[in-house]
Amino acid sequence: MTSYSINHRLDPIFNPRGVAVIGASNNPAKFGSMFFNALLDTKFPCVYPVNPSEEEISGLRSFKTVQDIPGPVDYALISVPISRIIDVIEDCGRKSVKGVTIFTAGFSEGGTGEGMDLERQMLKIAKDYDMRLIGPNCIGIYCPSSSLAFFPGLSREEGSIGFISQSGGHAEELARQASKWGLTFSKIISYGNGCDLESTDFLEYLGEDNGTKTVALYVEGVRDGPRFLNTLRRVAGLKPVIVWKGGTTENSARAAASHTGSMAGSYAIWNTVLNCPGVIRVQDFEELGDTLLSIQCLKPPKGRNVAVVGAGGGFSVAVTDILERAGLIVRRFAPETIDRLNEIIPPLGTGTKNPIDMSYFLMQDISLLKKSIEIIADDPNIDIILTHISPDFTGNDALSDTFISKKQVEIVEILSDIKAFIEKRFSEKPFAVILNAPAKIEYEIDRLEINETLLEKGISVYLSATRAAKALVNLSLLA
């Protein structure tokens, strides 16, 4: 099978015996130094700085050329002026490097014939040496299992999400923001102009990668549409594939052309291409992260009927509007459910038909949250359970900071208990939390802390109803 041979071929690039960083220097502000420091940071065992003007970089011997390096080099990162690029590629080829990431920009994305010529020249050299190119105009590979990283300071935790990104900015941003979402990655690949390896190749590779359970893709354009479509269909049959298409309007397509030299293609065609089972389309960065979180934490629900529990009548109406506009259904509970709820929830100023709004009673007795969720989880017409809370509860000034801190601890505990209960008794019903913005800025910090704590406990938490709605609708597409 072709796919297998390609798989084998890319493996040494993702698990290299040695890595050369061409353009590393003693100036820490240079990108070459950042790539180099990233590998020192992960303690990658065999990393070699290459810079003809330096003797030593960060205590390691600097090599004039890649060919001067004594050990094997399977992967190289190139950050040199464009005038030197051809020599450097040739140097890598002679050293039998398997794959190189070219950070250097100024190729086809500049829209000049010269830039395109240079890409063709690089490709020819690479072909001659049986070497693959990633880029140019990209930051390459982050792979915690093999200690590869494009920048210092990234998490070293291995996860099961693979992200392929035509944009280096998005690749970097998702890698850096991962902890904010509690996301962990098998691999993140930035491939820029994709003059050789492009989204299709990496999609194929991650489709076969056992460590990757979910694939996410940010793509501006592809060279071979039918090959991309075939690969996408095949991989989406094996694992969820989330696609964020950049450049969906005339002007953003123009911006994409300036960015990675891509022909973004008509959005109508892309819509058709992406309309296949197992493929989830997202529209922006937040939706990408939120959707990955839902897939990482939750099982797809059997339907789209959602129960909503939280404080406030006006916010219950608002949340219902948001969830239903997004495609979820906040259907009325079964009569038995309402009867059981009415036994435990005080009648005045509350609603028990779905949403459950407990207004101020929740603040007085947080256990009502768990008691009511135990009842609604039992309703056969409910597929998803969603609660919305805010870190300062009502924002009411009569509540002291001490009282609120105590309630925050209580709410995190009870949400943990609820998660455990749902997993034990109703594991097919996803349970998620909307953590609304507080009324007062000072509680935003508490919000971030609660968010982090809930994520650590494996609870899916979203920072608005709109974001929760999109993530859960996307999750439901995998059922």
Add this chain to the structure above:
Amino acid sequence: MTSYSINHRLDPIFNPRGVAVIGASNNPAKFGSMFFNALLDTKFPCVYPVNPSEEEISGLRSFKTVQDIPGPVDYALISVPISRIIDVIEDCGRKSVKGVTIFTAGFSEGGTGEGMDLERQMLKIAKDYDMRLIGPNCIGIYCPSSSLAFFPGLSREEGSIGFISQSGGHAEELARQASKWGLTFSKIISYGNGCDLESTDFLEYLGEDNGTKTVALYVEGVRDGPRFLNTLRRVAGLKPVIVWKGGTTENSARAAASHTGSMAGSYAIWNTVLNCPGVIRVQDFEELGDTLLSIQCLKPPKGRNVAVVGAGGGFSVAVTDILERAGLIVRRFAPETIDRLNEIIPPLGTGTKNPIDMSYFLMQDISLLKKSIEIIADDPNIDIILTHISPDFTGNDALSDTFISKKQVEIVEILSDIKAFIEKRFSEKPFAVILNAPAKIEYEIDRLEINETLLEKGISVYLSATRAAKALVNLSLLA
């Protein structure tokens, strides 16, 4: 003119000589006490607690009945058990109170004949005494100019936005979150079930109120559609009216019925009703606040062509997608503009056609931001100028905290300078900032601080491209 007489009639309620709080007590957790404490907090001169079981509340004599109060009482807040409501309304009527806010819930929103009967009885008594009712099931009036407030701790700053809300929760939330958006209000009115005065009455009142330059409305349902529509058209001819309709789907309409007893009506009808000049429809709380901010800070642009300046190629594509999907146009700059930009912005890894992505160069020389905006503001095809920044710039770990803090100060200064420049030279072109989420949680605090500082300087700032897009499209509807 009828409207004038109504105006005169409501004026004493908003500027009362004395206020009675019926149900105030020495238990600070009770709502009656919160309403009472709110007026102590604003130092409202003549506030009277009414509670037959207390002798003294917060050092003030407690009255058995409203009639026992020696001075005039124009406005009363009622928070008593529903069984006492008729007696209390009668008591207020006998005292010649002009208007009462009924916080007590359990009326028509409960869906029982009994609740509706009680509303009818209250109305009859009110009519007999020529007294107006606000509510029931609401929190009444916040009016900084006359020191009325529904809860303690609200800003006492007078502004020019009037907000009429069927939901007490939304009224409270917007009052509390005002400082997060830099918004200031003339009046906020929560009217709940609206058994007597409802949105139409307050719309008419704020339409004629000189202190109110912009009216915002959260409405679930109205009793008299044609009267509402006439009033809306008239007021929207005088000042911008922003309408947030709650209960737009079958199930959220059901939730609205449980919330305020409203018949939410078909969304198709509402869509027609709200499709009139000067009326801006918003769909959620964030869009409401963001739109109010844009109207408070900016003049409506002459068109929808937006120039985007900020860091990163991938994010330039993403922002363009978001802005254009929302209805703005990120059109290519005029050739002269591009030529002038190319003179100042380094060529590699940047884009100058719109968006301007300066990638990492901006970090090195923040003055590029001002220089480029001076050029694009001069482009006759550009109507709106938008810049996107993040509090940690690239999130790059090679940047020290000290370096980032210094850059943050520089960016706030340069944004202030840009605002001053635009106002002086291109005052018809709104200038706004997107303050993106940082990669690292620890910079979220910086983000909130930068947000606050920019708002203090009168700069419109939005916490995502999606939110900025909606607010600016809404603003453009007023041109």
